[in-house]
Amino acid sequence: MRAAPTIRADAPEPRRSFLGVDKSLLGRRWVDRLASDREATAASLAQRQELPDILARVLAARGATADDVAQFLDPAIKTLMPDPALLRDMTEAAERIADAIVNGEPIAIFGDYDVDGAASAALLHRFLAAHGSEARIYIPDRLLEGYGPGPDAFERLVAEGARLIVTVDCGTMAHEAIARARALGVDVVVADHHLARESIPEAVALVNPNRLDDLSGMGSLAAAGVVFLMLVAVTRALRKRQRYAPGQEPDLLQWLDLVALATVCDVVPLRGLNRAFVVKGLKVIGHRMNCGLNALADAASLAGPVECHHLGFVFGPRINAGGRIGDSGLGARLLSTEDADEATAIAAQLEQLNGERKATEKVILEEAAAQAERLLDTEPDAPFLLLAGEDWHKGVLGLVASRLTEAHRLPSVVIGWDQTGLGVGSARSIAGVDIGSAISQALDSGHLVKGGGHAMAAGLTIARVALADFSEFMRERLRPQVAGAAERDVLAIDGAVMASGATVRLLKELERAGPFGSGNPQPRVAIAAHRVSYAKVVGTDHVRCTLAGSDGGKLNAVAFRAAESQLGRALLERSGQALHVAGHLRRDRWQGRERIELVIEDAAIPARR
DSSP: OOOOOOOOTTSOOOOOBGGGOSSOTTSOEEEESSOGGGHHHHHHHHHHTTOOHHHHHHHHHTTOOTTTHHHHHSOOHHHHOOOGGGSTTHHHHHHHHHHHHHHTOOEEEEEOSSHHHHHHHHHHHHHHHHTTOOOEEEOOOTTTTOSSOOHHHHHHHHHTTOSEEEEESOOTTOHHHHHHHHHTTOEEEEEOOSOOOSOOOOOSEEEOTTSTTOOSSOTTOOHHHHHHHHHHHHHHHHHHTTOOOTTOSOOGGGGHHHHHHHHHHTTOOOSTHHHHHHHHHHHHHHTTOOHHHHHHHHHTTOOSSOOHHHIIIIIHHHHHHHHHHSOTTHHHHHHHOOOHHHHHHHHHHHHHHHHHHHHHHHHHHHHHHHHHHHHHHHOTTOSSEEEEEETOOGGGHHHHHHHHHHHHSSOEEEEEEOTTSEEEEEEEOOTTOOHHHHHHHHHHTTSOSEEEEOSSEEEEEEEGGGHHHHHHHHHHHHHHHHHHHHHTOEEEEOEEOOGGGOOHHHHHHHHTTOOOBTTBOOOOEEEEEEEEEEEEEETTTEEEEEEEOTTSOEEEEEETTOTTSHHHHHHHHOBTSEEEEEEEEEEEEETTEEEEEEEEEEEEOOOOO
């Protein structure tokens, strides 16, 4: 485990340490998430809105004010959604799709193989089906075709009869494929959100809030969010053409379950419209309208109502499993089918593939983790981890990169070599380090065959002979950003509670500020100076323990994947001794009973008095 770098003397003065923790067991400094200049706002929210103090602090720390707290607690899509026409090329895209619907043209949907791509494809498919158009969904094989449209795939769709191809969650960089479609007389509409370069393909319309000439300010949307806005625009276009009889216009809100799923799984910021999508989408999921999601919940033995974290940690991995090590199209078929029996069969297949994915990931992670330790032993101040192996399965490289980034708090690039001398890689980053931009710059500089992505995640294809130059290029680009991020590597805490105060009622209050995720972090609490009265390793490497307070209160807690870490060892070795512990509260449902437990993220030894 890499210790957090020391803060430079010339860095901005940091916030006061929370509980006096300047260096935790994981090398972090604990600070109050609520800045001192927001404390008055928190007090005002507590008094004027009659909110519990800790909820008021959580809301104020996330930017809420007395004027907008009601909207924060109950975000409304109608209020937060912009005019779709603000997005560049949206009007052209809507008109072309409306033309295809009215004229009965065959439409093909080309999507990405991840959750966002599958949900976006299913969303468009369901909309078109509601208008009498049965579109063909094409998801490329992750291992054989790779990311994004290729000329061969478009030629196949044209040969099948497609007169309009709509790409979702991809297409912004598909110059060759779109040029081939145009040569064959077929139009292409792109609905995407990935970072764009100055040169974009000549599609009929390229709707992407992250293209350089888009001024909509909606760049934080997942692809499914972009598609939803596009469907609003198409509905408007059809309405103007008097396509709908009274009462026949489809209710787009019925498909917000797909938008919520994609928004959470693609880890876009849960602020503004994205929060509204997830809040309303979870309500739709509760109505069990999508038989694919219902079957997936049953296959995963999910008990109780579907909550936000289930989207990212239960549904997401299973839908992704098809693209990682099986049939890339399974996720889109699951989310778009209206056949309950088909949904049950697909969900069972995805459950099995997810188990196989876990086993494959475990083997590669062990090899990559050993490489990472050797790299950091020889270069402790390395600005990023570059790891590569022979025949590492392409489908799990992103997961392995995520694990290593989490463990070492460094950007990670994990590459699997094939027999042709090419490597396919996935990159993951930390807050404050734009890995997608660095990968795009490496592509522009000739170090990569393909590459692109987001600030926090990217993909690439590289020739083996270019690895050394690529490594040096990335070091130069990332070192300043990583140094700045390291100075900000603190653990922000929303408040302190006793074990006896960690109740269902408290958690319900905190959940009012949800859903939580990127951009709206889960409230983190500190349990100060509680004894570890019991601890043991469970599963493969998780640590479960009980925290006991001086007032007799007790709280169950778990530290995931921590048995071999300094955190896990401290929990296991300090039985009967006091620790400061930080983490987030969650419900633990078992055999019809509900209790609260703490998911431990860090711990510190209390200072001696």
